[in-house]
Amino acid sequence: MATPKPQELASIQHQPHGDWWMDTKPEFRPGNYLYAANPKSVEYVGLPNARAWDPAEEDWKLPPNWEEIVLEGLRVRLERFRTLRIFMDCCVRCGACADKCHFFIGTGDAKNMPVLRAELLRSVYKNDFTLAGKLLRRVAGARPLTLAVLKEWFFYFFQCSECRRCSLFCPYGIDTAEITIIVRELLNLIGCNIDWIATPIANCHRTGNHLGLQPHTLKENCDYLLDDIEEYTGIRIEPSWNRKGAEILFVTPSGDIFAEPGIYTFMGYLMLFEHIGLDYTWSTYASEGGNFGFFTSHEMMKRLNGKMYLEAKRLGVKWILGGECGHMWRVVNQYMDTMNGPPDFLEKPVSPLTGTKFENANQTKMVHITEFTADLIKHNKLNIDKSRNDHLKVTFHDSCNVARGMGMFEEPRYVINAVCNNFYEMPPNTTHEATFCCGSGSGLNAGEYEEMRFRGGLPRANAVKYVAEKHGVNMLACICAIDRAVFPALMNYWVPGMDVTGVTEMVANALVMEGENPKEYNLRGEELEQPIAVNGPQAEEEAAGDEADSEEGGE
Numbered sequence: 001m002a003t004p005k006p007q008e009l010a011s012i013q014h015q016p017h018g019d020w021w022m023d024t025k026p027e028f029r030p031g032n033y034l035y036a037a038n039p040k041s042v043e044y045v046g047l048p049n050a051r052a053w054d055p056a057e058e059d060w061k062l063p064p065n066w067e068e069i070v071l072e073g074l075r076v077r078l079e080r081f082r083t084l085r086i087f088m089d090c091c092v093r094c095g096a097c098a099d100k101c102h103f104f105i106g107t108g109d110a111k112n113m114p115v116l117r118a119e120l121l122r123s124v125y126k127n128d129f130t131l132a133g134k135l136l137r138r139v140a141g142a143r144p145l146t147l148a149v150l151k152e153w154f155f156y157f158f159q160c161s162e163c164r165r166c167s168l169f170c171p172y173g174i175d176t177a178e179i180t181i182i183v184r185e186l187l188n189l190i191g192c193n194i195d196w197i198a199t200p201i202a203n204c205h206r207t208g209n210h211l212g213l214q215p216h217t218l219k220e221n222c223d224y225l226l227d228d229i230e231e232y233t234g235i236r237i238e239p240s241w242n243r244k245g246a247e248i249l250f251v252t253p254s255g256d257i258f259a260e261p262g263i264y265t266f267m268g269y270l271m272l273f274e275h276i277g278l279d280y281t282w283s284t285y286a287s288e289g290g291n292f293g294f295f296t297s298h299e300m301m302k303r304l305n306g307k308m309y310l311e312a313k314r315l316g317v318k319w320i321l322g323g324e325c326g327h328m329w330r331v332v333n334q335y336m337d338t339m340n341g342p343p344d345f346l347e348k349p350v351s352p353l354t355g356t357k358f359e360n361a362n363q364t365k366m367v368h369i370t371e372f373t374a375d376l377i378k379h380n381k382l383n384i385d386k387s388r389n390d391h392l393k394v395t396f397h398d399s400c401n402v403a404r405g406m407g408m409f410e411e412p413r414y415v416i417n418a419v420c421n422n423f424y425e426m427p428p429n430t431t432h433e434a435t436f437c438c439g440s441g442s443g444l445n446a447g448e449y450e451e452m453r454f455r456g457g458l459p460r461a462n463a464v465k466y467v468a469e470k471h472g473v474n475m476l477a478c479i480c481a482i483d484r485a486v487f488p489a490l491m492n493y494w495v496p497g498m499d500v501t502g503v504t505e506m507v508a509n510a511l512v513m514e515g516e517n518p519k520e521y522n523l524r525g526e527e528l529e530q531p532i533a534v535n536g537p538q539a540e541e542e543a544a545g546d547e548a549d550s551e552e553g554g555e
């Protein structure tokens with residue numbers, strides 16, 4: 001089925017249709033659900049019940065005792081996670097979260113209201129784990145776990161992108177993303193995962209990155225990008241790979257070395273590190289910052305997070321610098337300490353250029369590239385000509401995991417304002433803590449899910465459209481590889497003409513590199529409106545200074 005046109009998709013009915021929520025069932029149709037996990041991928045990471053199956057078919061090929069497995073899994077998790085039991089018990093149905101989810105706004109489906117999404121699990125909890133539910137059943141909102149309920153879980157909990165926007169508005173602090181994580185764990189106990197999560201995880205275990213890129217492929221791709229940098233700047237950069245004894249290990253999502261527009265951010269990292277002479281190494285083994293374990297289970301996110309730190313230990317670096325990623329940061333900041341334990345074999349991060357102690361990273365030993373760059377700018381360590389980005393009118397999307405997940409709001413704005421002259425904020429109820437998710441933490445670029453991706457991304461796109469119409473914004477900046485992967489298609493659908501960039505790409509385009517050639521193109525190979533003749537303003541100032549010196553010397 002072809003994806004509906006934007007005008008059709010924007011016609012959304014938010015009125016409830018009258019039937020009691022327990023009596024409505026999801027309709028699996030092309031465009032609104034994700035394909036089942038490839039059995040080879042499920043088997044590779046040791047998850048149970050690997051088999052070929054189709055969510056749209058009646059028979060899900062479940063184990064004969066699947067209800068028992070799921071209920072026992074829920075019992076174990078209610079004991080293990082105190083938050084889960086509290087979240088199950090303390091919702092007062094105030095409705096403050098109801099209209100805050102981008103999937104409810106984009107679909108009008110009541111079961112995408114966070115309160116009702118959680119109720120899909122809560123109803124089973126009540127039925128099997130509370131006295132009121134056992135006595136009063138449906139009157140108390142309880143219902144038994146049936147195949148129909150399981151199918152609802154699969155449908156709606158894979159529509160939640162675990163963004164936590166709803167939790168911001170809940171007076172009790174109920175975090176529906178945490179509920180979603182638990183339900184996905186339960187679904188994985190009986191082999192019900194989706195392929196855009198399962199196969200990247202298997203790839204990550206096999207080769208170290210989601211895309212399954214082998215070490216030589218990573219290096220070759222990097223070499224192509226180095227050729228491009230040389231073509232645009234005249235400078236040949238020679239980065240190191242797997243170098244023991246480097247001061248810093250740099251880890252970023254593999255998507256950035258493979259696809260546009262992420263590759264320009266990757267080129268930006270290379271140019272920035274060359275510019276400041278950083279003693280760092282890339283790794284062909286810790287070649288993925290992204291952690292799709294976050295979308296699967298606590299155990300899986302622990303395993304994938306651990307490999308970055310094991311590689312840091314093997315290489316003997318002091319600390320880790322992390323690239324523009326989303327859920328890597330959420331896992332590192334919110335879960336790692338209790339799951340993997342603190343990485344005490346690394347040093348507390350100190351910038352070798354400025355001496356700044358990143359005390360916020362004392363525990364994780366991992367510094368975000370944006371705070372690292374902001375610190376460099378603050379200490380005048382970068383030679384920047386911000387007019388090189390004058391063709392851009394930029395807005396910034398706060399990535400949920402970096403913004404709500406680790407509280408990083410001002411650093412990216414500080415960097416953007418330092419490297420470009422035209423920055424415009426989206427409306428405040430769609431930025432900072434209240435940022436709207438890009439929508440694709442629930443389906444990335446899965447083609448079979450296009451309609452739902454565009455529905456889930458509608459509130460974000462709407463805010464981008466607002467600044468495009470009001471200020472002529474033509475560039476959407478972000479600091480997350482999932483954003484960079486999903487926004488081009490989303491913008492093309494809702495806000496045609498809007499381009500997408502990583503913040504470090506903008507930094508690189510503004511950098512005045514020592515020994516650079518006159519330039520007619522930017523990193524994307526796009527012709528510059530105003531070709532760059534020499535080394536920018538600083539070079540001109542230095543040249544003027546030299547002239548004055550020689551005149552003085554002559555007198």
Ligand code: SF4
Pocket residue numbers: 100101102103112113114117159160161162163164165166167176177180437
């Ligand atoms: S965590 Fe995000 S996607 Fe999930 S219910 Fe809340 S607002 Fe919706």
Ligand code: SF4
Pocket residue numbers: 090091092093094095096097098114115169170171172173174
């Ligand atoms: S805001 Fe919190 S308490 Fe209110 S309905 Fe939503 S989850 Fe329940």
